[in-house]
Amino acid sequence: MPRILKRKFVETVQIDLGERSYPIVIAQDLLAQGQTWQALPKAAAALIVTNEVVAPLYLSAFKQALGNKYAQVHEVVLPDGEAHKDWQTLNLIFDGLLSHGCDRKTVLFALGGGVVGDMTGFAAASYMRGVPFVQVPTTLLSQVDSSVGGKTAINHPLGKNMIGAFYQPQLVVCDLATLDTLPARELSAGLAEVIKYGPIADMEFFSWLEHNMAALLQRDRTALIHAVKRSVEIKAWVVGQDEKEAGLRAILNFGHTFGHAMEAGMGYGNWLHGEGVAAGMVMAAELSRRLGMVDESFVLRLRKLIEQAGLPVRGAVIDAQDNAGRYLELMCIDKKSEAGEIRFVLIDGPGKAVVRSAPDALVREVIDSCCA
Amino acid sequence: MPRILKRKFVETVQIDLGERSYPIVIAQDLLAQGQTWQALPKAAAALIVTNEVVAPLYLSAFKQALGNKYAQVHEVVLPDGEAHKDWQTLNLIFDGLLSHGCDRKTVLFALGGGVVGDMTGFAAASYMRGVPFVQVPTTLLSQVDSSVGGKTAINHPLGKNMIGAFYQPQLVVCDLATLDTLPARELSAGLAEVIKYGPIADMEFFSWLEHNMAALLQRDRTALIHAVKRSVEIKAWVVGQDEKEAGLRAILNFGHTFGHAMEAGMGYGNWLHGEGVAAGMVMAAELSRRLGMVDESFVLRLRKLIEQAGLPVRGAVIDAQDNAGRYLELMCIDKKSEAGEIRFVLIDGPGKAVVRSAPDALVREVIDSCCA
Structure with a gap:
């Protein structure tokens, strides 16, 4: 399909927050295209955070697309689910960043649903007191809600989303093609x-x-x-x-x-x-x-x-x-x-x-x- | 000693950061005076974070002074030292906040040295995505450096201060009288x-x-x-x-x-x-x-x-x-x-x-x- 035809269906919504403004791009088949990521800030490395359910579906194509832009593309694959939205799991992201010697220009990419997005966002807000990050929501819920607006958090045994930060991403990319693999129950939840x-x-x-x-x-x-x-x-x-x-x-x-x-x-x-x-x-x-x-x-x-x-x-x-x-x-x-x-x-x-x-x-x- | 005489020796330095500006007040015998805390934002509760070394020295007088302003004054006493500047210890602050049902207007007070200040600041930055906090540094090092400027963090086994936030306090109070009890080695370190x-x-x-x-x-x-x-x-x-x-x-x-x-x-x-x-x-x-x-x-x-x-x-x-x-x-x-x-x-x-x-x-x- 010629690119011009695809591009006709790209919708962009701007979040207007002064110097923290950013676009939300909505279309299908965005994830694997190098050009989707071209305007992001330069850095030596990118780190993709995803989970064990999403990784087999999209990680390989996504890594390849980011490889056009970043010399090193690292990955951290988290266990799936809200039950893991805790400090222990968050720390896997810090372990990955530090073990790869990632500096404060490293760009974090959240590839997954709301849990991955919330944890990656909080990790980005906190690693070296703040590194850039990008939301690539792969569930309906995260596309329409949690990936937009900069709320990041983890849960505490005494309360949900009690520990976190307001921290805006550089970009949100909603690739509608990722909804094809979404279980019906999660589509409904979204x-x-x-x-x-x-x-x-x-x-x-x-x-x-x-x-x-x-x-x-x-x-x-x-x-x-x-x-x-x-x-x-x-x-x-x-x-x-x-x-x-x-x-x-x-x-x-x-x-x-x-x-x-x-x-x-x-x-x-x-x-x-x-x-x-x-x-x-x-x-x-x-x-x-x-x-x-x-x-x-x-x-x-x-x-x-x-x-x-x-x-x-x-x-x-x-x-x-x-x-x-x-x-x-x-x-x-x-x-x-x-x-x-x-x-x-x-x-x-x-x-x-x-x-x-x-x-x-x-x-x-x-x-x-x-x-x- | 009449109050007017004491007040002559109060020095104030302003940190100029737009809407995040705040004063640093330097004098002796500030901590136990109710008036030191009068201009802070209103809230139902305050929570003092300190450590096991500082608590026996100043906690009681400080709690009493804050009691004039806040209906509830809670406390969390951490183990002492840089070796405890980690997630496990930070979590004691979140446990305290949540077990007391502290809301997002609760004011956190860091009573202690740099470790207490860094951890309390990061807890304040992260609890419910941000609550107000005040630095009450009791070591020379924290008075001249770490309590001022909003750098907060905890350590990671692979690096110092790797996880944290830029988060400014509402007020810094340097009570010089607290330096009387500082061990000589820590005075030198400051x-x-x-x-x-x-x-x-x-x-x-x-x-x-x-x-x-x-x-x-x-x-x-x-x-x-x-x-x-x-x-x-x-x-x-x-x-x-x-x-x-x-x-x-x-x-x-x-x-x-x-x-x-x-x-x-x-x-x-x-x-x-x-x-x-x-x-x-x-x-x-x-x-x-x-x-x-x-x-x-x-x-x-x-x-x-x-x-x-x-x-x-x-x-x-x-x-x-x-x-x-x-x-x-x-x-x-x-x-x-x-x-x-x-x-x-x-x-x-x-x-x-x-x-x-x-x-x-x-x-x-x-x-x-x-x-x-």
Whole structure:
């Protein structure tokens, strides 16, 4: 296929953060093309961080493409999964960097999903107090959410993403071809973060998703490129106004307060992040309804779309004795909580999110009514 | 003593970094006074990080002073020493923060020397992607150098300060009274970083040190306040121009390239950081001389002042078989090295530093002639 034809389908969204601005490039078959990486800063070495699932699929072609630009291309292959998003695994990246004598110009590439991206980003933020890095997300979830905006972190046994940095990449490359190999469960998990953008910012996009969910599940390229692009545009708009989550940016955590509690309460890795967010969005919408901010038809509409995407609409039971109590306990250590008060992202009319607290009794009712 | 009299001796130096600017306050008896902390941001909780040596001396009075401002004042007491500047010890801070349910407004206070400051700063940079922190350095070394400028880090088995962040404190409080309890060996180690500022920036200060070294070793308050203030002024001037060590700031590492190799080569904690820097400055001066940048009289003058301060003037032997080879190997992974080339901070005429490489053969000669 002549290159000119391919290039027609390249979409670019710019993250506008002054001297930390960078582009997100969205198209198919970007990863193995040398020209994709040509504009990056020069360095003696590159180090690719990936995991044992992604490595057999894309590492070889990617290494070859980077070989045109960097004299040395090293690799670190991590174990797969949220359960490994910890210090021990992060340290494998530092071991790799130091054992290869990598200097502070070395460029790190995160080839994989959200876990690889978060860990590579935090390693880049911390190695020698900061080296450049590039996100090459290979899952829908990381393409539409976690690779964009510079949030990096690892988990602590007492809380998810508790240790990290705001650290922006030089470039994000979303190669849609990598979604072909994504398991159906992970495609659905990614759709949770796509759906999220509707209630918080764009109900027109929400309607589009209602009409195109079947196409997205069939991995229709035209549908996927629109879903990724529109998601990234909304995220770029939010992050450009509030890089370090002083206010507005918290709305991107719609569904996450409940979702994080599920992930932590069940042990990381039992539910996918997007699955927790999916059920968490239904719970947050139900809480919004009980506070009089949306009506029941909205909650049902959201619930239906989440169900269509193949995602859970009921929260997990994380404690057989006192489920609501355990949720509240875990949500108290959410990063948005302040002085012991849990801050929820709620929907104040479809298409608009607010961050506020809610009475414990009401939250308990929601948990009791929404958990299976 | 009436307060007005005390206040006369308060010196303040401002670090000018735009919205990240902050003051360094230098005086005696600051730590236990509530008013010292009054202007800090409000929060529900403060967490003091200190170590097992400093805690019995100052923790109780400090907690009481902070109690006027914060409803909860928590503490984490770390084991003492550079050997513990690692992830395991850093994690004790995260454990403390999370077990107390500390939110992202919690203020961290580093009460101790350079190791406590570096670890608390990195914990503050990373906890929930950044919480405010305050440096309360209780050693001469940390007052004149490590507490100022926002460099934070932990060590990796393969290199010193390899994992960290540039993260500025809200305030630095140098309470000179804390130097009364400092062991003589550590006072001398701090003087190494004081002496450093002469050759790289201010030979008038160097002359002052030559005339006042005896008074400093006797902990004369007037001499100490001048030494701390002038050191901090020079550091503030350098950091204000180059916060993230893109260029100029590297001159503050005069003596550190050789010094870090000694520390790493002998195992952290065998030599104090300041001792490695002391012998390292002699080696860097000797390298400068062999490159024709300074004459022998300067090297001898520097050597004499370092000796007067009770510090080593000969480098450590870190490998009985191939000492110079081991130095070179370790210096290659210094953060200033680029593409395998070691970058030395050298003296280009007394009072002026430059960062440059040098032929390996010449570096070997210097190591061979300068190590005991």
